[in-house]
Amino acid sequence: xxxxxxxxxxxxxxxxxxxxxxxxxxxxxxxxxxxxxxxxxxxxxxxxxxxxxxxxxxxxxxxxxxxxxxxxxxxxxxxxxxxxxxxxxxxxxxxxxxxxxxxxxxxxxxxxxxxxxxxxxxxxxxxxxxxxxxxxxxxxxxxxxxxxxxxxxxxxxxxxxxxxxxxxxxxxxxxxxxxxxxxxxxxxxxxxxxxxxxxxxxxxxxxxxxxxxxxxxxxxxxxxxxxxxxxxxxxxxxxxxxxxxxxxxxxxxxxxxxxxxxxxxxxxxxxxxxxxxxxxxxxxxxxxx
Amino acid sequence: xxxxxxxxxxxxxxxxxxxxxxxxxxxxxxxxxxxxxxxxxxxxxxxxxxxxxxxxxxxxxxxxxxxxxxxxxxxxxxxxxxxxxxxxxxxxxxxxxxxxxxxxxxxxxxxxxxxxxx
Numbered sequence: 001x002x003x004x005x006x007x008x009x010x011x012x013x014x015x016x017x018x019x020x021x022x023x024x025x026x027x028x029x030x031x032x033x034x035x036x037x038x039x040x041x042x043x044x045x046x047x048x049x050x051x052x053x054x055x056x057x058x059x060x061x062x063x064x065x066x067x068x069x070x071x072x073x074x075x076x077x078x079x080x081x082x083x084x085x086x087x088x089x090x091x092x093x094x095x096x097x098x099x100x101x102x103x104x105x106x107x108x109x110x111x112x113x114x115x116x117x118x119x120x121x122x123x124x125x126x127x128x129x130x131x132x133x134x135x136x137x138x139x140x141x142x143x144x145x146x147x148x149x150x151x152x153x154x155x156x157x158x159x160x161x162x163x164x165x166x167x168x169x170x171x172x173x174x175x176x177x178x179x180x181x182x183x184x185x186x187x188x189x190x191x192x193x194x195x196x197x198x199x200x201x202x203x204x205x206x207x208x209x210x211x212x213x214x215x216x217x218x219x220x221x222x223x224x225x226x227x228x229x230x231x232x233x234x235x236x237x238x239x240x241x242x243x244x245x246x247x248x249x250x251x252x253x254x255x256x257x258x259x260x261x262x263x264x265x266x267x268x269x270x271x272x273x274x275x276x277x278x279x280x281x282x283x284x285x286x287x288x289x
Numbered sequence: 290x291x292x293x294x295x296x297x298x299x300x301x302x303x304x305x306x307x308x309x310x311x312x313x314x315x316x317x318x319x320x321x322x323x324x325x326x327x328x329x330x331x332x333x334x335x336x337x338x339x340x341x342x343x344x345x346x347x348x349x350x351x352x353x354x355x356x357x358x359x360x361x362x363x364x365x366x367x368x369x370x371x372x373x374x375x376x377x378x379x380x381x382x383x384x385x386x387x388x389x390x391x392x393x394x395x396x397x398x399x400x401x402x403x404x405x406x407x
Contacts, residue, residue: 049375052373052375053372053373055372056372056390056392059391060298060301060393061304063394064305064392064393065307071395072395074307074308074311075307108375113375115377
């Protein structure tokens with residue numbers, strides 16, 4: 001005859017068996033969900049590759065022929081009016097290409113597949129070519145554009161993907177171009193060392209409309225724009241600053257907006273100096289983030 | 290200089306060939322992956338091979354796989370055309386010399402030509 005204790009043990013054993021079965025089923029469910037997630041991610045990756053391919057392939061003949069007309073003269077000489085039209089076509093191809101690149105960059109950052117081709121470069125080499133490429137953007141609004149490089153910083157080397165860092169600087173400056181006033185616009189790139197933290201600090205400052213304090217938190221988030229009417233006026237995807245953040249963080253750096261700057265917008269990012277021996281301290285490249 | 294161009298997109302092959310013709314460079318165009326592989330295997334007089342990675346059917350990857358299986362070293366001369374930005378690691382794993390991203394620019398194409406001219 002079963003004692004009360006036996007009955008209790010039996011009851012508890014049954015309960016445990018049920019719990020075990022439930023756990024086993026839950027584990028199976030999670031495994032299935034995980035497999036489904038992997039399949040979805042792979043399908044998403046294939047889809048994004050296909051989108052990139054389908055959007056960029058038709059642009060190739062447009063880009064090549066317009067460049068052949070404008071750069072090489074292989075297809076004959078154009079008069080001034082034809083040149084203007086051809087430039088318009090080429091610029092719009094570039095805009096569409098940049099749009100696709102931005103979307104793909106955000107996706108690559110999202111899945112951790114942004115490929116960095118890191119090499120040791122001198123800060124002055126990094127900035128020089130970038131500035132000359134950006135200079136033509138200043139012409140329409142007659143913007144005063146200058147670079148202020150601290151002499152010690154110019155000789156410093158950083159390990160980075162120079163194309164990607166140029167992309168960051170270019171994105172920041174292009175944003176500034178959109179927001180400075182039509183008259184007396186000013187954009188400055190300042191480069192200085194912070195030896196205490198073993199970093200070199202890049203700051204892009206403008207005298208534009210500035211970032212409202214309450215919106216600063218969202219500034220580096222994907223798809224976020226301070227004012228959506230800006231998109232319609234200036235174009236752009238609202239992805240530029242999110243891409244900047246991803247690229248700088250992939251380099252072990254930080255990017256931030258100076259909330260205390262009242263004369264416009266000031267955004268800084270810091271990159272580790274080659275062979276530096278940080279002494280500690282506040283690593284944030286700017287006064288606040 | 291002799292270039293082998295393997296790409297199924299006729300508009301692209303025409304544009305590339307047009308540019309190469311202007312630069313006085315001989316260009317053989319193949320639009321089918323298997324034929325492209327045979328051409329690479331049977332002729333070794335090309336100074337540069339431009340290969341599109343996403344040819345339908347027998348793709349650029351299939352060509353690279355077969356070449357690798359046959360121990361044919363391709364790194365000396367192959368540049369890859371690709372519009373995808375997610376497959377760079379995979380492409381470089383074959384030891385190819387470089388990637389020309391679509392949409393192809395004249396500057397990138399000329400840089401590849403200059404690299405293999407001599």
